[in-house]
Every structure is written in C-alpha cells, then in structure tokens.
Amino acid sequence: MKLFETYIVRRVGMMFLVALLPVLAIIWTTQVLQRINLVTDSGQSIGSFAKLATLILPTIIPVVLPFALVIGITQTLTAMNSDSELTVMEAAGARRSIIIRPIMILAIAISVFSFVVDNMVEPKARVAAREMVAEAYADLLSTVIEEKNFRRIEDGLYVQITQRMSGRILKGLFVVDSRDPGFDLIYYAKEGAVDASGTSLLMKDGEVHRKTPDGNVSVIKFDSYSFDLSDMTQSRGQATLRAGDRGLGFLLNPDPNDADYKAKPGGYRSELHRRLTDWALPAIFALISLVIAGDARSHREARLHPMVSALTIAFALRWADFYAANQIENAPYFIGVLYAANIGAALIAIALLFRNRKMSMPTSIRNRFSSWRQKIQDRMPAPGGSNGGSA
Numbered sequence: 001m002k003l004f005e006t007y008i009v010r011r012v013g014m015m016f017l018v019a020l021l022p023v024l025a026i027i028w029t030t031q032v033l034q035r036i037n038l039v040t041d042s043g044q045s046i047g048s049f050a051k052l053a054t055l056i057l058p059t060i061i062p063v064v065l066p067f068a069l070v071i072g073i074t075q076t077l078t079a080m081n082s083d084s085e086l087t088v089m090e091a092a093g094a095r096r097s098i099i100i101r102p103i104m105i106l107a108i109a110i111s112v113f114s115f116v117v118d119n120m121v122e123p124k125a126r127v128a129a130r131e132m133v134a135e136a137y138a139d140l141l142s143t144v145i146e147e148k149n150f151r152r153i154e155d156g157l158y159v160q161i162t163q164r165m166s167g168r169i170l171k172g173l174f175v176v177d178s179r180d181p182g183f184d185l186i187y188y189a190k191e192g193a194v195d196a197s198g199t200s201l202l203m204k205d206g207e208v209h210r211k212t213p214d215g216n217v218s219v220i221k222f223d224s225y226s227f228d229l230s231d232m233t234q235s236r237g238q239a240t241l242r243a244g245d246r247g248l249g250f251l252l253n254p255d256p257n258d259a260d261y262k263a264k265p266g267g268y269r270s271e272l273h274r275r276l277t278d279w280a281l282p283a284i285f286a287l288i289s290l291v292i293a294g295d296a297r298s299h300r301e302a303r304l305h306p307m308v309s310a311l312t313i314a315f316a317l318r319w320a321d322f323y324a325a326n327q328i329e330n331a332p333y334f335i336g337v338l339y340a341a342n343i344g345a346a347l348i349a350i351a352l353l354f355r356n357r358k359m360s361m362p363t364s365i366r367n368r369f370s371s372w373r374q375k376i377q378d379r380m381p382a383p384g385g386s387n388g389g390s391a
C-alpha cells in the first residue's frame with residue numbers, strides 16, 4: 001500500500017473508531033439496563049451481571065459498524081476537501097482509485113469482521129446469555145429469596161419467608177397466588193422446603209385462604225401441602241433457543257424435528273437471509289460514501305453536508321433491508337427484494353464511481369437551497385455589531 005493510501009486508511013480508521021466507540025457505548029448501556037432485573041429479581045452478583053453485559057456486546061456490534069464507517073469516511077473526505085487535499089490531488093492528475101482502494105480495503109475488512117461476529121460469535125453469546133438467565137432463575141425459592149422481603153417470582157405469584165435454614169428449610173412461609181382470575185390464594189405455613197428437583201414447595205402446619213371475585217373467603221387448614229412449581233421451574237431452568245440464537249450451519253440445514261423450527265419455519269428463513277446480507281453493509285455503505293464525498297468540490301457549491309446525505313441513504317437502505325427481512329417470514333418472495341436492494345445499491349454506486357460521476361442536487365433545488373441559506377444569513381446579526389462598539 002502506498003504512503004498516501006496508508007495516510008487515508010489511518011485517518012478514516014481513527015475517525016471510524018471515534019464514531020463507533022461512543023455510539024456503541026450508548027446502545028450497549030441501554031441494552032444492559034434493560035436486564036438489570038437479573039440482579040434485582042434473582043439476587044445475582046455484580047460479576048454475573050458484568051458477564052451478561054459482556055455477552056450482549058456481540059449482538060449490537062454488527063448493527064453499529066456500517067454507520068460508524070459512513071461517518072468515518074464522509075468526515076475524513078470532507079475534511080480533506082476543506083483542506084484542499086482532494087483539489088491538489090485532482091490537479092496533480094492523481095487517479096481516483098488512490099482514494100477508493102484503501103477505503104474499500106478497510107470496508108471489506110470490516111465486512112468480514114461483521115460476518116464473523118454475526119454468524120459465529122453472536123449466536124454463541126446469545127445462547128450463553130439465555131442459559132445464564134435460565135440458571136439464575138432455576139432455583140429461585142430455595143437459594144435467592146431474601147428473608148423478610150416480598151419477592152415476585154412471576155406475574156401474580158409472590159413469596160415471603162421469615163428465615164432460611166440449612167438443608168433447604170424455609171421458616172415462616174407466606175405465598176400469594178393470583179395467577180388464576182377466578183380466585184386468589186393466600187398460603188401461610190410455619191415451615192416449608194423446596195424438594196431436590198425444584199418442582200414443588202412442601203409446606204407444613206399452615207392454612208390456605210381462597211377468595212373469589214364476589215368476596216367470599218374460605219379457609220382450609222393443613223398439616224402438609226405441596227405447591228406445584230413444575231411449570232415455573234421448567235420454563236425458568238431451560239433456555240429456549242430461537243432463530244437468532246442458531247449458528248449459520250443450523251440455519252442452512254435446520255433440524256426438521258426441532259420444536260421451535262417446526263413452530264416458526266419462516267422465522268428461520270428470514271434470519272438466514274438477513275445474515276447473508278447484513279454483513280455486506282459496511283462495504284455497500286463505503287461505496288455510497290465514496291460516491292458522495294470522494295471528489296473535490298468548490299466550497300462555494302451549495303450542497304448538504306456529505307455525512308448527512310450518506311447517512312440518509314444508508315438509513316433508507318437499512319430500513320428497506322429490515323422491512324424485507326421481516327416480510328420474508330410470511331412472504332418468501334421478499335427474499336428477492338432483500339438481495340435486489342443491496343446488490344442494486346452496490347452496482348449503482350460502482351457505476352457512478354467508474355464513470356467518475358458526481359452526485360449533486362438538481363439546479364432548481366440547489367438554487368432554492370442557496371436562497372434559503374442567504375435569507376438565514378441576512379437575518380443573523382453581524383459579528384461585532386451593536387455590542388461590539390468602542391467603549
């Protein structure tokens with residue numbers, strides 16, 4: 001790679017990281033805060049929460065990468081144009097490929113990295129996160145419930161204990177079960193224990209109050225009572241894998257006996273084609289950015305900032321991909337729409353680059369934009385006006 005190409009790669013790479021890291025941190029923080037209930041509801045340590053937060057990171061990296069690259073390319077080339085670097089290159093007879101080649105090498109490298117993360121790292125991270133959450137809630141009653149505090153186990157089911165003893169023994173049990181809309185149940189027991197399998201709560205020496213919607217209350221005393229937890233522990237203790245959790249190999253050749261695949265085969269088809277297209281977005285967005293910002297232009301020329309134009313087109317293409325991928329689940333013919341949108345955008349950008357065409361606004365729009373800008377400038381106070389007079 002030539003010296004000037006290395007210079008461009010270094011500048012674009014630095015600006016890419018400057019755009020990537022803050023945006024990635026913001027999105028990562030919002031995603032992590034949505035899972036703070038792992039600590040508050042299940043009593044997990046901060047170390048477990050940090051591990052879960054780390055597992056979330058691969059799921060958002062492929063989403064942010066393409067847009068950070070657009071910002072890096074357009075901002076770098078705009079700065080080079082402002083410093084007349086692009087003008088000097090063009091006047092010296094340098095070929096446009098001296099800019100295109102290093103940027104596209106960087107973009108292809110980022111696309112390959114995105115493919116690896118999206119198809120190899122992210123599925124494993126998703127599975128690990130699901131298993132971690134499932135294990136955290138699997139034995140909630142006997143190990144996590146805090147003494148003398150009400151804790152919601154699931155919607156409509158609350159538990160309080162007075163004291164936890166060794167051997168999975170619980171003293172002073174109070175259970176409220178309002179999951180059935182036909183009646184509410186309130187259990188009191190002096191002592192209880194969760195069996196070794198975690199599928200039932202055995203209560204001794206207590207009573208249960210049954211209240212119906214019309215206000216009638218019946219009280220039943222018991223020496224021993226078994227509260228069924230099998231449905232709850234089975235759903236909490238096992239991680240259900242979805243299409244997004246599967247590796248590329250499974251999506252290419254799914255197991256026909258898999259329960260989730262049999263229930264939602266369209267979701268697996270949609271996920272497969274999403275993964276086969278999303279990884280190429282950094283390279284496609286780089287082509288679009290080069291068409292918009294990769295040429296020398298006069299500072300007097302009225303145009304939107306290249307970053308705004310490139311991001312607008314990038315967001316539009318990303319939205320089209322997202323819409324088409326979602327429609328594939330119920331309408332398989334959208335597979336062609338998904339691939340056509342990406343291939344078409346890439347081919348158009350390549351054709352414009354090879355023909356050395358410059359993207360510009362139509363004359364009528366450019367003149368109107370210039371008129372608006374001039375009106376705004378006329379209404380703005382001149383520097384050093386009435387407040388800048390002599391003392």
